[in-house]
Amino acid sequence: xxxxxxxxxxxxxxxxxxxxxxxxxxxxxxxxxxxxxxxxxxxxxxxxxxxxxxxxxxxxxxxxxxxxxxxxxxxxxxxxxxxxxxxxxxxxxxxxxxxxxxxxxxxxxxxxxxxxxxxxxxxxxxxxxxxxxxxxxxxxxxxxxxxxxxxxxxxxxxxxxxxxxxxxxxxxxxxxxxxxxxxxxxxxxxxx
Amino acid sequence: xxxxxxxxxxxxxxxxxxxxxxxxxxxxxxxxxxxxxxxxxxxxxxxxxxxxxxxxxxxxxxxxxxxxxxxxxxxxxxxxxxxxxxxxxxxxxxxxxxxxxxxxxxxxxxxxxxxxxxxxxxxxxx
Numbered sequence: 001x002x003x004x005x006x007x008x009x010x011x012x013x014x015x016x017x018x019x020x021x022x023x024x025x026x027x028x029x030x031x032x033x034x035x036x037x038x039x040x041x042x043x044x045x046x047x048x049x050x051x052x053x054x055x056x057x058x059x060x061x062x063x064x065x066x067x068x069x070x071x072x073x074x075x076x077x078x079x080x081x082x083x084x085x086x087x088x089x090x091x092x093x094x095x096x097x098x099x100x101x102x103x104x105x106x107x108x109x110x111x112x113x114x115x116x117x118x119x120x121x122x123x124x125x126x127x128x129x130x131x132x133x134x135x136x137x138x139x140x141x142x143x144x145x146x147x148x149x150x151x152x153x154x155x156x157x158x159x160x161x162x163x164x165x166x167x168x169x170x171x172x173x174x175x176x177x178x179x180x181x182x183x184x185x186x187x188x189x190x191x192x
Numbered sequence: 193x194x195x196x197x198x199x200x201x202x203x204x205x206x207x208x209x210x211x212x213x214x215x216x217x218x219x220x221x222x223x224x225x226x227x228x229x230x231x232x233x234x235x236x237x238x239x240x241x242x243x244x245x246x247x248x249x250x251x252x253x254x255x256x257x258x259x260x261x262x263x264x265x266x267x268x269x270x271x272x273x274x275x276x277x278x279x280x281x282x283x284x285x286x287x288x289x290x291x292x293x294x295x296x297x298x299x300x301x302x303x304x305x306x307x308x309x310x311x312x313x314x315x316x317x318x
Contacts, residue, residue, distance in 0.1 A: 036225035040203055057292055061257070065295075068223055068259050139302055142267050155260035163295065 028096040039071040046096060055190070062188045063103050065163045067096070069156040070107045070186065077109070106185040113178055119170075123184075126157050127167045134162050160186050196237050204230060205255060209237050214246055218269075219254035219288075222262040231265040238272040245281050249273070254288040255296070263299070267306065274307045284310045291315040 021029065027049065028042060043064055050060045074092040092109035111119070129137065138158050145154050161168055166187050172180040193211045200206030200220035208217045224230040251273055258266060270285065277283040285307075287300035297313065304311035 036203075039223075044202065057290075058294075061293065061295065064257065065259075072223075072259065072261070135302065139306055142264050143306060145264065155263065159260045 025097045030094045034075045103188045108183045111182045217252040222258040227261045248282045270307045277309045288314045
């Protein structure tokens with residue numbers, strides 16, 4: 001940005017970006033390393049915004065739950081990604097949007113292609129389950145599941161589906177021959 | 193026996209484990225960065241307590257939020273209390289939950305299903 005034209009172009013981009021965020025009702029967007037500090041900052045920010053908006057206690061709690069599980073998923077799994085690609089290694093994108101009827105929490109992070117099958121089958125099987133099946137699976141995982149080195153217990157996706165009552169929507173987009181970008185979005189109804 | 197007193201923070205619960213005063217309680221929020229290292233001292237304390245527990249043990253859970261990783265460690269605490277109960281001691285779990293928080297109430301019911309210990313659900317307002 002060493003000349004005026006570039007600066008102007010950049011500022012115009014910022015305005016387009018802002019309009020685009022508004023159009024998609026995005027209230028929070030972050031790109032970068034997701035740490036525990038970031039998790040605490042975003043959850044407390046969203047919490048105080050929801051309190052200001054007089055959101056019901058139940059909705060506030062559900063959004064909080066989903067945000068924590070999504071952020072911790074990324075912070076615990078981002079370094080499973082083995083590529084040294086500086087654009088994606090250890091990083092991710094995190095978005096919160098708020099519409100008239102619902103909140104959405106969306107995460108994106110790079111994964112090795114050999115994890116796609118495992119993730120897909122896990123998400124699909126959770127999506128197929130009804131309330132009671134999810135409850136039984138959660139209890140089983142708590143009892144039998146071991147805490148991984150990174151402190152995960154394999155319970156995050158199950159909890160999100162249980163708390164939101166909606167399917168986990170996801171998508172994989174190719175980055176290279178070996179890696180893909182994994183996007184996951186969870187929706188919390190505001191009238192539930 | 194040593195007393196454990198941990199002040200609560202925005203991501204870790206307040207913990208009081210005091211054998212002499214018969215006060216065993218965990219309250220607040222639990223989403224520590226490293227759940228295992230947070231809960232290890234608590235589980236170790238319970239192991240020691242199990243060797244010579246009080247005539248009556250009441251353990252109070254008064255959490256307003258816990259993440260999934262913590263849920264596993266809470267079950268570990270409950271299973272230690274179950275062992276103390278199985279050894280023939282009087283043990284009661286009191287699961288306090290905000291009266292408008294169905295999820296927290298249900299979480300208590302689920303734990304009560306898993307462990308075999310007298311379990312009381314205690315709603316509170318505010």
